[in-house]
Amino acid sequence: MPGAVADSAIYGGLFGDAEVARLFTDAAEVRAMLLVEGALARVQGELGLIPAEAGAYIDRASREVQVDPAALAAETARNGVPVPGLLAAFRKEAGAPEMMRWLHWGATSQDIVDTALALRLRRVLEIWAARLDALVAVLGVLAETHADLAMAARTYGQGAVPTTFGAVVAGWGRPLLRHRTRLEAVRADVLQVSLSGAAGTLAAMGGRGPEVRAGLAEALGLADPGAGWHGERDGMAALAGWMAGLAATLAKMGEDLLLLTQTGISEVRIEGAGGSSTMPQKQNPVGPSALVALSRQVMALAGLMTGAGAHRQQRDGAAWFTEWLTLPQLCISTGRALALAGDLAGRLRPDAAAMARGLEHDSGTIWAEALTFALAGRMPRPEAEAKVKALVGEALAQGTDLRRLAARDWAGLDLAAMEAGGVGQAPAEARAFAAAVSLPRP
Template identity: 35%
Template sequence: MTMGGQGWVAGLIGDEQIASQFGDAAQFASFARFEQALIAGLAEVGRIEQPDASRLISLIESFEPDRKKIALAAVRDGVPIPDYVRQLRAHVSGTGSDLIHHGATSQDLLDTATVEALAQITDLLSERLDTLLDNLAALEARDGANTLQAVTRMQPALDFHVGDRLASWRRPLEQLRDRLPDLRHQTEILQFGGAVGNLQALGADAETVANTVAHKLGLRWPGHGWHSARGPFVHYAGWLCELSGALGKIGQDVALMALRGESDIRLSGGGASSAMPHKHNPIAAERLVALARFNATQISAMHQAQIHEMERSGAAWMLEWMVLPQICEATGAGLAAASGLLQSIQRLGTPS
């Protein structure tokens, strides 16, 4: 699911680079990696001979799923994995082929694909956040000593330096960047629980198989499945929404500064008005505010998606698919827009 969909609105609020991480190509590639890692894990505990495991892993590598058939079947099954596995089993053959998907369930593959998508998105957002902080540092070096009138409770207050306002933009972003290692630790974890969450089909081999799968995928094995405990994704969404809120504050400030006039800010570019040719609307600033407010509404849906009945919920899980990719896209679009906005600032404040 994508944020902007099709048409003119996609360029305003969507992020193709992030949306692609949740696309069919990325997800099916993740499914294949999981199945390959699972075969390696089963070979590790002796349930399949190593030559047979190597052959199966190679066959999985060459598998090209029929995406249209999977899309149709997903409407019936509620998930794409049953038909994916059916097609994969038809593709592979020979000794050990009956162990394809052994001990796993649909949620293991799909949640792990989401985890892998988020890991890629974290890399993208980290790079964009570093760029944004560099842009802020450049503004501070150029205009930080200029004078600006502070505004408290929407009323003129005392004069202070541009650097003081820029610090209120910069510090939350630095704190969010500092929390990235914890974010990765909390979210880059393998989902592996099997049919009812306890890996019972693997018996005493479960821990070794799980650790092997996690190692092959470059993830952490938390020691248990987490089918109905959605904390990792809620934690990730919360970080994203806090980031988009920090960006929204920058956008709100810039929009108000533009209203106050060139003693506060001088911007290049700006959006045109169909009725008033003299206007240069601060579109990038408005986008930051809108995207932040959008994410503020979506985080409540992530908390709704935490509520799973018994060992697994189809409805709560589906809601998560609808919401989490959109939060990711909105945050990514906000970071890109924020860097563009800062680069369009010609001057902040009045030289002392």
């Protein structure tokens, strides 16, 4: 097993996400840091904090120079951050020492690294939003199409009352709509410029620091937080918390599919399911299994990411390094889980016959609650409950359908009406979710 499973040539197709992973490569980080340095110099030049020609030169050079990430390894290992090595390589490649001496004026390494991260996270959040929209769109169609397809609802793994497959799908999808809304708040939390200087005071900019920070935010299309946030990691914790919440929702979908595709239930089929090396009959639910595993990993890593928010004093290398070790894998696994859920949703095929058999399992005793309330119109409810409980025991012992026994004991009881209303609000809830998916976004 390789050390980085998501990047593995063997396992990457199962656990990796190339589109998101590209934003966490060495090349992507170096390019983002150079863009931040260039924009910082340009803004400072426009404000007169450094010579305007120097600012323009540094900005142009930041878009043109090529820095080999491997050349930064030794300096990064020694300094704990890639920025000192990057600055040295940038100055060497750009030439013009008189211009380049104004590079990185009044900033510190964490300003550059965190702002470069925000630039890359912006694209990550765009990818997630698009995948969420695609996923809920497919679930909306499934919910509408199968709003009336009756099946057994199960609690504690046992048949409870009838529901519909459309309502089950809506149960997967409604939280995703809420996660999509919450994602906008997460954008505001993390897509912020970081410019604090050595310890949050911006003293080296001689009172012009707030202007520079505002200008840098505008130049990069990020928000200006109005202060430094080197040790304030609640935004990163909010991002991790959002990923954990989403993962729990996707895991629920995966767990349900593992049960619904299980031999003996087989109420849902997944087109293109996995095969076995020795058992040709197997249709293994590989997708749901991977979805659950990825979600568990995300939820665990989110806790580690949240704990990294406990920074010492103005800056804490240990806490910051913990973010570096955790966040890329968190984002890659979240992205893969979203992509996988969307793929799975498009390959689900409910089996109406199997669902009908599920409703008839255990001699139709799934109708016990509905029968109790039907009888409660004729007698006190406690008496109705006692009679139905006794009838359930008889049905199970004799293998006789509960409804047949009810017809025997209570002539004139409208069992057809009872069954017609047995799914309750399930169809309406399925259609309401489908309608919510189709509503335009504000």
